[in-house]
Amino acid sequence: MQAEDASKTPVVIDGVRTPFLKSGTGFRDLMAYDLARRALSGLLGKTGIDPNEVDETILGTVIQEVRTSNIAREAALAAGIPESKPAQTVTMACISSSLAIAHAVDAVRLGRASVVAAGGTETMSDVPIRVSRRLRKKLLESQKYKSPLEFLKILKGFSFKDLKPELPAIAEFSTGDTMGASCDKLAAMFGISREDQDAFAVSSHKRAAAAWETGFYDDDIVPVSNGTGSEPVLRDNGIRADSSPEKLAKLRPAFIKPYGTVTAANASFLTDGASATLITSRKKADELGLKPLAVIRDYIFVAQDPVHELLLGPAYATPRLLHRNGLKPSDIDVFEFHEAFAGQILANLSALNSASFMKDKADVPVKPFSIPMDKFNTKGGSLSLGHPFGATGARLLTTASKRLQDEDGRFALIAACAAGGQGHAMLIERL
Secondary structure, three states: OOOOOHHHOEEEEEEEEOOOEEOOOOOOOOOHHHHHHHHHHHHHHHHOOOHHHOOEEEEEOOOOOHHHOOHHHHHHHHHOOOOOOOEEEEOEOEOHHHHHHHHHHHHHHOOOOOEEEEEEEEOOOOOOOEOOHHHHHHHHHHHHOOOHHHHHHHHOOOOHHHHOOEOOOOEOOOOOOEHHHHHHHHHHHOOOOHHHHHHHHHHHHHHHHHHHHOOOOHHHEOOEOOOOOOOOEOOOOOOOOOOOHHHHOOOOOOOOOOOOOOOOOOEOOEEEEEEEEEEEEHHHHHHHOOOOOEEEEEEEEEEOOOOOOOOOHHHHHHHHHHHHOOOOHHHEEEEEEOOOEHHHHHHHHHHHOOHHHHHHHHOOOOOOOOOOOOOEOEOEOHHHHOEOOOOHHHHHHHHHHHHHHHHOOOEEEEEEEEOOOEEEEEEEEEO
């Protein structure tokens, strides 16, 4: 067996994140840039690495702010990373920071970099709102006008509907379907009941609350001030420790009415937040005296039918990643899956335990299997902690790496779905 090249072996040193807050609350006056720069500066502070050692910064985001189109560059500069070090912004819906980490892994494996800051950021409190396409065209044309009278041309042929603002779309561009409606259909396809979805959501909140009470997340959090002189925010604010099936049962369907099973309580909420991880080569970690948490062994991105299987990415990615690495499901000690909806999680778990799905869809020789719940999302998940679109992937990696250390496990598997009918999985091994 060939010896591993430590100079090209990607490892996770550590990770941080801002608190994840419900949109419109504590971070409502901040830009995604503000959250990103705070996460990056917190990462530098926690790891103690000299900013000059960072070869590149890669951040994921979904809803772009036009003033910071390359938000990674702006945040890196503000965090003190030298101007001579490049930065790039990537996007792949809810797996954007997973893509950022994958790019960091590839840079290390190819020898192009030995230290990369990778993560993501998102705010839903301050999304860009556009004027109508017709008004945009008129405003662009007006730049050529020379006199005040010429500007009156803008009004020619206008109606009030042309002044109606355009909000960011919540529906899939290719299908016109919303993610929540797609989850309703997926849950029906796999026979996932409303009761089971509510029970899973309650469990997520209970587990997240317990993780906070035991101090699991304390070291991950970078305090963030909203700049108005108030006390820094130190904790997630979407966790409902008093959640119960009885309370959730009272909510009405949010998407397909009146028969849908997805509600506001068994779906992840709109969230503001940022995350960052430090990815280095194993050799560079040794040179700098850094103690890695885990080796990133492999990752995969998948895509499938966006009409009927929009949120089924983890079920496609997980068996393929296991097969490619010669592992059995029982070899995995830690599972961390993104919880977009309780119905989405339960449908993916059901698919993995379905003989027909594993044979006809996954298309790899992995037998159907169930994931033990004592290995799965034991510290809560996106349903309870929150889901800033561009930042969740890095949170999953940090949580999985820490759990491996705490639980003395060897392998962890991370997985997530994304808009467009895409998905991701990553395999890490404890050091």
